[in-house]
Amino acid sequence: MTKRILHRAAPLLLSAVLATAGPALVAPPAAANDGVSQPAANYSSVASPGGPIAAAPPMGFNNWARSECRPQAPLDGSPQLDYSFQQYMQDNAKGLYDAGLIGAGYRTVTVDDCWMYRNSSGYLHGALNWGARTEVRDATKQPGFDHELTAYGAYLHSLGAKFGIYETSGTHTCSTYTPIAPALANGSEYHEQADANSFVAWGVDALKYDNCGAEEPLQTLDTRMSNAVNTAVTNANNAGTPRPNVMFNISAPAAYNNGATKSAAMNWVRGLGQLWRVAPDIWNDRDNGVTDPWSQPLGVQSSYNFGAYQSFDATVDLSRYQGPGNWNDADMLLIGDNGMTTAEERSQMSLFSALAAPLVISTDARKFSPSYLDSHPAEAGHLRASLDILGNSEVIAVDQDPLGAGGQRVSGGAANADGTPAATSGLDVVVKPLADGSRAVVVLNKGATTANYTLDLKTAGFNPTGAGYTVRDLWAHTTGTSTGTVALTIGAHDSAMLRITPPSGSTTTPRGEITASRNNWSKASLCLDNYQSRTSNTAVDVYPCSGGSNQQWQRNDDGSILLLQAGASNLCLTAQSTVTAGVINGQQGQWVGVAPCGSAPGWQTWTYNRDGNLKLAGTTKCLDVFNGATTTSGTPISLYSCGAAPAAIQANQTWAAPFRTPPTA
Structure with a gap:
């Protein structure tokens, strides 16, 4: 959360110049990056000196887009009143683990808002209730978290996951009530060092930092927390209790529309953190009537929430800011049980990987466990397709490519008659340069019917001279060659994703x-x-x-x-x-x-x-x-x-x- 101050037919490679290759082109292995694997002794809390933290876009899970602060029921039919927020998060982490997604790179498991309260002494502790007043226990409400989050963090680490946590730079978070005395407001403003000390003591690996309740300038607040985290990590290491670096995800740029203030923020965040939100929230609040998470227009449900396509559309224009250790956060992947079709899920994965965006799943990951899939056949087909999408190592490798370039929309981005982005018609073509000289190309069909498209290699920035280019379809897992064009057939709301490798000696031109x-x-x-x-x-x-x-x-x-x-x-x-x-x-x-x-x-x-x-x-x-x-x-x-x-x-x-x-x- 960040607040403001029909299956696709596999792309058919039909061009006359496209021939089946011999051995399949194998994409480089995905270097899935949790962003926090380097010891603090080697890296400060900023992206330099010593090399970047989060050298590749971070990957993980966050509960917000799927469940926000709403209490959820256990899947095993046990009494809901006994089911805590902490257990829900642990069950999601276990679902990721059982499905192989932590092993695939989705390591940073972040709990969003409503996990906390602040006591009268100014210290954060686990919420006493889930989704209600968090500072006074109410036996009619589901429980929140342990008083201290040390055991929770240890559980995540035991799965090979990283511990991510949410706070805000202001006096209060975006979704909590004014506290009942003597409890204090739960935002980090005026409490930065105490909160950073708690996070490091609990074993937190990543901090997502919102903008709500800010009384001082966001740059002042974010600088203070960045310094506080660095101090806490340094003190822990000096005391003989080594702690890893804490990856810092800053929300400040998402507080502003494009303009001087936004541009300034896109510069100053680079020295404080490793990733930053740039636009409104992707929202899948089905309880409040969201019916189209793929292309929900801004302002239908909220002035600060929109669909998966709109998030891509708002982020792609900022790709020039990307690079190792510095990532535009396009918000969360709605791949799973959020109501998108398999085609739309594949398209979001294609687009976000082409953006070099952090890949952060927000779904009910408990349902990814093999036992749930086996016992729920009506849901299993779609969820297994979701797992195939999330686990596609060739697509992940594009996202994690060491060049760190964001994708550029070279064609498309049309507008409706009212000037809003055309999310339901036309084609978008996105090209991402890769470190080995290849280009990843995504062709998105936004329309409601199947579309045919012929991709000219010049559109991808290549300068063909008659030699063959290797064309790998990253969803169909097929390989061919082309000397000039590639013909594609793409289903409604679906995408083709290609990795095109040039012959030796070829050149590119933007x-x-x-x-x-x-x-x-x-x-x-x-x-x-x-x-x-x-x-x-x-x-x-x-x-x-x-x-x-x-x-x-x-x-x-x-x-x-x-x-x-x-x-x-x-x-x-x-x-x-x-x-x-x-x-x-x-x-x-x-x-x-x-x-x-x-x-x-x-x-x-x-x-x-x-x-x-x-x-x-x-x-x-x-x-x-x-x-x-x-x-x-x-x-x-x-x-x-x-x-x-x-x-x-x-x-x-x-x-x-x-x-x-x-x-x-």
Whole structure:
């Protein structure tokens, strides 16, 4: 939780240039990473020096999206009133273990809100009740947790799991009542060191840190807790009781829509933690009427909750911030008993792995145990398919790839008529660079019927020369070769996921859409667009993404940005050298359009940085959406003074552009 201040037919590789290969291409083994395996003596609580904590995206489990603070019944029919929150979490951990998911890498088991209360002396203890007032025992309520959580943590460790815990940076968590005196509010604000000491003493390995109840700036609060955890770990080690590093998951960026404050937060969190939430919660609150966890629009149930597709859509534009030890947290996987179809579950796994997102399951994992599956045949078919999805080592390997690059949406991302993301129609194509020179490609069919799609290897960033590329279908586990295209058949709400390995000596060039930063989570990003697809006297604007070639760009090594529009030969993104009246709106500005490449090299060379600025090389001016109207279709693009980093980065100068490797600054 983070608060704000039909089975798919396997993709058919039908292209005439695709032939069955010999031995199957074996993907690298998944380097599933719990993020906390390094001893504190070697690593501080920040990502450097000494190498990154969470060198690959963390994997695990969290109860929130599935059950929130709601008491659950035991599955064996025993009296519910005796069934505690702690036992529920232990049973989920055991379900993960029995199903082989802890062994597959899903190690960090995190209990979310409502596990705690704070006594009159200011110390956290296990909740006395589950899902009600936590500080005074009520015999009519189900129990919460042990007074101290040491034994609970030891149980998780005995399964080979890691102990994750939730708190908030403010005075009170998001889902608890004002306490009854003498108990104190249960948030960590003003109690950071005491809480960090408790966490380390209990054996906590990972801390998820929310924003609720904050009275001070989030940067101040998150810095204080990061320092407190580091101090607690250091003190424990100095006292002869070695403790591992505590992985720190910060929620601050998710408190803000895109803009200067969000951009600043995306920078300062890097020095404090290893992962951070970037957008609203994925929500599967079926008790409150959520009927479509796959594509629940923002605001239907809550102003801060949306579906699995919307979470991907909000996160993909921030892939430039990713890298080993620094991860965008797209929230939880709803794979299991949350109401998505098998196709939708496969698509969420494909998309999140392509994002290099943390893979955190939120489902009733008790049902993954072999004994439950054997005794519940009506549910077993779907749940076994869920386990196959979660356990796919080839897909996990893409998520865990050591390059750490996030996926880029090179085509798709269309908008509905009201400007919201089109979650139920069209295709999205996502490309993720991999450390060995391969590319992972996800093609998502958002429509309600089967779709055919021909993938051009150039779309994935390759430069084919006639030699064969190895194409591995990561869901069908089949291998073929291609010299130019791959034909796919994809079921409704399903996805094809390919790992494409180039022949020796081949090259890559970043290609795809360039999208403007949206200023509202409920709106779709708009694409940098060649105005009216003209081939002369042309301007560029932002326009709903269509997948058209007039919105496809190629970032060349010399800094030029080539338009890939069919019929538009050798045109590059070009800034005017003077202020003129605009082609689109008639207003005065230093407008940007396309012109023959090489015709004005001083006005055609662009740099791209982690903050998302496309800056005219050798100047202090950036590609700018006129008047800040980043979600208004048809708005022209100008050249304007760049907002100063890190505190004054402007949303209308922030772009998601394709890259070969993530920008480092």
